[in-house]
Amino acid sequence: MDTDSLVEDHKDLVYHLIHRAVRDRTAHEEIFQEVFLNVLESLPRFEGRSKLSTWIASIAVHTCYKFIQKAGRRDRVEAFGDWLEGRPEPGVPSDLQENLERSDARRRLEGHLGELPPKHALPVTLFYFEGMSYQEIAEVLEIPMGTVKSHLFRGLRELRKKIEGEDHGRLLG
Amino acid sequence: MDVCSDDALKLDYENGLLSEKERALFEAHLAACPACRGEVAGIRRTAAAIAGLTPPSVPPAWTAAAKARLRAKSLVPARRRTNVFQYAAITAGVTAGLALLFWLVAGGAAERWLPGLSAYVLGISDPRAGRTVELVAWVLSLSTLLLVPSIIEDIYQLVRRGGRHRPRQK
Numbered sequence: 406m407d408t409d410s411l412v413e414d415h416k417d418l419v420y421h422l423i424h425r426a427v428r429d430r431t432a433h434e435e436i437f438q439e440v441f442l443n444v445l446e447s448l449p450r451f452e453g454r455s456k457l458s459t460w461i462a463s464i465a466v467h468t469c470y471k472f473i474q475k476a477g478r479r480d481r482v483e484a485f486g487d488w489l490e491g492r493p494e495p496g497v498p499s500d501l502q503e504n505l506e507r508s509d510a511r512r513r514l515e516g517h518l519g520e521l522p523p524k525h526a527l528p529v530t531l532f533y534f535e536g537m538s539y540q541e542i543a544e545v546l547e548i549p550m551g552t553v554k555s556h557l558f559r560g561l562r563e564l565r566k567k568i569e570g571e572d573h574g575r576l577l578g
Numbered sequence: 579m580d581v582c583s584d585d586a587l588k589l590d591y592e593n594g595l596l597s598e599k600e601r602a603l604f605e606a607h608l609a610a611c612p613a614c615r616g617e618v619a620g621i622r623r624t625a626a627a628i629a630g631l632t633p634p635s636v637p638p639a640w641t642a643a644a645k646a647r648l649r650a651k652s653l654v655p656a657r658r659r660t661n662v663f664q665y666a667a668i669t670a671g672v673t674a675g676l677a678l679l680f681w682l683v684a685g686g687a688a689e690r691w692l693p694g695l696s697a698y699v700l701g702i703s704d705p706r707a708g709r710t711v712e713l714v715a716w717v718l719s720l721s722t723l724l725l726v727p728s729i730i731e732d733i734y735q736l737v738r739r740g741g742r743h744r745p746r747q748k
Contacts, residue, residue, distance in 0.1 A: 408648035412641060420636040434640050441644045445651055514627055515634075533628045551586065558585035558621070565624045 412441055418458055419465045421534050425526040426469040428519065440468045455544055459537070462545040466527065517567040525560030528553055581607045582614055592621045664737060669730050676726060 419440050423433050443464050451460055518526060527546060531537040542557075543550045581587060581604070590596050591604050608615050 408652050409645050412644045412648060416636045416641050416644070417633065420640075421633055424634050434637075434643075437636070437640050438644050438647055441648055442651060445648050511631055515631060518628070518631075529628065533625065534631075534633050554586040554589050558589045561589075561621050561624045561628075562617075564628070565620045568624070568627070 408445065411444065415444075415458060415461050418462055418535055421530050422462060422465045422527065423469055425519070425521075425530045426466065426523050427473060432472060436468055436472050439472070440465045443468055456541065458535075459541045459544050462531065462535070462537075462541075463547075466545060514564075514568065517564055520567065521560055521563060524556050525563060528557040529560040529564070532557055582611060588614065588618050588621060592618060592625065665730070665734050668733050668737065672726060672730050672733065 416437075419437060420433075423436050423440070427433065427436060440461075444461055447464065451457070518529065521529070528542050531542045531545060532539075537545070539550050539553045539557075542553045546553070548556075587596075587600075587604060591601065596604060608618065
């Protein structure tokens with residue numbers, strides 16, 4: 406497979422997942438490169454039992470998890486499941502630009518989405534941004550389909566509470 | 579089953595994943611349950627707000643860097659699993675051949691069995707020049723022995739490719 410197409414076709418998917426799973430933005434580029442290197446290395450073992458994008462998303466999620474675990478940025482990370490269950494790790498301090506951007510309503514919503522724990526943020530991202538089915542999300546996150554629905558629902562509910570709590574629901578129209 | 583606590587049902591309804599029958603039953607429930615109506619409306623509004631977000635864009639430099647790294651990596655041929663028996667047979671053959679050559683040259687066997695071989699082959703009549711040729715041959719054969727691993731590897735790769743030559747990629 407052409408490596409340029411591999412990157413071009415899946416860069417958004419990989420980036421969105423990293424964006425949701427890892428709060429430390431300074432690490433995003435390194436993880437982005439690492440994901441694609443891992444994909445290339447594992448490509449001979451891809452059997453086509455799932456869609457290529459699902460398989461790449463799975464590698465991206467695992468790479469994020471491994472990065473956080475290796476960097477020791479989270480004390481509580483012991484297993485993949487724990488990480489998915491946990492809260493997002495502390496991010497780098499917001500800079501001025503970020504604060505300015507947050508004044509925008511969409512940015513605030515984006516911020517709320519970023520505050521969700523990975524177990525809720527990842528299904529929301531995969532479902533609404535990447536258009537994946539419950540089944541595909543279940544494969545990526547290695548959790549049962551019922552759990553995907555439950556996490557997706559709770560992610561939406563949590564997001565709604567955050568929005569309503571902050572600006573009395575104006576963001577929701 | 580308690581419909582009010584079935585979050586998956588509400589989500590499936592909102593995402594249009596219920597059958598016609600399930601949908602009709604749930605809508606009948608919604609008509610009578612303000613709490614579920616509020617919850618479903620909340621899901622709808624939140625999902626619409628998320629759908630209105632512009633997903634973050636990948637910095638172009640990252641994409642270019644990833645492509646460059648992948649291109650560089652894909653040029654390095656992947657290591658193929660070594661066939662131990664094939665490799666061992668080639669190693670034994672090359673070693674035996676070189677040992678024989680070494681014995682013939684350094685052990686003076688050629689000179690003993692075929693007197694004046696070097697001189698004859700090279701057309702040298704001077705005994706001293708003949709001995710110099712012997713020395714050069716000895717040094718060359720010793721150097722060849724130092725290259726044995728590389729020779730074995732090259733022969734092995736050639737055998738694996740079925741005799742087809744493929745230039746090494748830098």
